[in-house]
Amino acid sequence: MNIILAKNAGFCWGVKRVVKLTEEKIAKSDSIIFTYGPLIHNQEVIHKLEEKGVCTLPTDISDNHLDKLPANSSIIIRAHGIPPDKHKKLTDAGLNVLDGTCPHVVKIQENVEYAFSHGRIVLILGDKGHAEVTGLLGYCPGKGYVISIEEDIMKIPENKPVTVVAQSTLDKKTYDKLTKIIKIKWPECQIIDTRCDATTRRQNEAIELCGKVDAMIIIGGKNSANTNRLAQICTNEGVPAFHIENANELSNVNFNKIKTVGVTAGASTPDWIIESVIKKLA
Structure with missing residues (x-):
């Protein structure tokens, strides 16, 4: 293989x-x-x-x-x-x-704090309850709204100037879909693309890999938002995607019909876990 x-x-x-x-x-x-x-x-x-x-x-x-x-x-x-x-x-x-x-998250915090200090409401595109998002909300108390799905946008008051930021690990597809709707509701809104370049490269690379392999192995914690998002991206590409935390979980995967497998990992996965997975696959 x-x-x-x-x-x-x-x-x-x-x-x-x-x-x-x-x-x-x-x-x-x-x-x-x-x-x-x-x-x-x-x-x-x-x-x-x-x-x-x-x-x-x-x-x-x-x-x-x-x-x-x-x-x-x-x-x-x-x-x-x-x-x-x-x-x-x-x-x-x-x-x-x-x-x-x-430091990238610090810059997002500064953007949120600046918008809040100038009387703007802040829309944070991301996952409700995620640690980064919770932290950002603290910089705009009472004026911050988390937008995870389209329906969340409809609940926001329209008579305030709006600044939009994103959780650093948000995927492009979700970001594009949500910002498109926001622009319609608030044509003069301020949108700051605060997604992390490293995360974007990781997600784009996963999409590219999906076109070359029969299945994808995504390594990372089950409680890791960016790893879960990687797994979902691969699934959306129509490729069998297996989210594992370590090499031991490979025993749950049937490799009989898989000739080429792609491997990626979330931002919280150390090299030694990745290496152990590769070793067991080989």
Whole structure:
């Protein structure tokens, strides 16, 4: 069986950055290290960090529990970013806050904050409840709306100037469809394409691969939005797509009629997991 591995599979720059930040802090620090929510959406990576003493805090942790964390503890903000009020609470609790927010996400936060400060409502194209989207909403309190499907657009008041941004991992098809409708409802709206170039390249490459293979293997956490989106993109291309978290799950795939398989991976999938999958496929 022929195997074609996507060039852009695996850790994106923002994830590499926050994982490196965490590893460096582990090497230098004697204090307890926490992460605000899972550092990345990959359980095997989280488990390895836990083995090194890193503790994951739930994002809904109460102020009372924050105040009880050991003095001089460090807390790392994941690449998705967090709302500014949450950041303040971490600082007020006396924690050493290390901001691992992806610089690309920081730019989106700045766009949202600027629009909000100028009296505009902000439409965020993306997944309701996703950590990045939740963080962005914190920069436009009471003036932000998450748009996941066309019906969401119809619920927005029309008499306000509008700025549109997108979750960094949003796929092109959804982005184009939603912005087209928004332009009709608000002809003078401000649309800022905040999708990540690395994510776009990864998605385009998956589409291209689908035309060359009999099936696609997509590696990544089941709770990873960008990995789930990759799997959906491949399915939409009409190719059998198998979303797995690790090489062990390949036993659930029937390769009898597959001569060529394509392999890609989400932004939170480390090289060692990708390599183990390729090794088992070979």
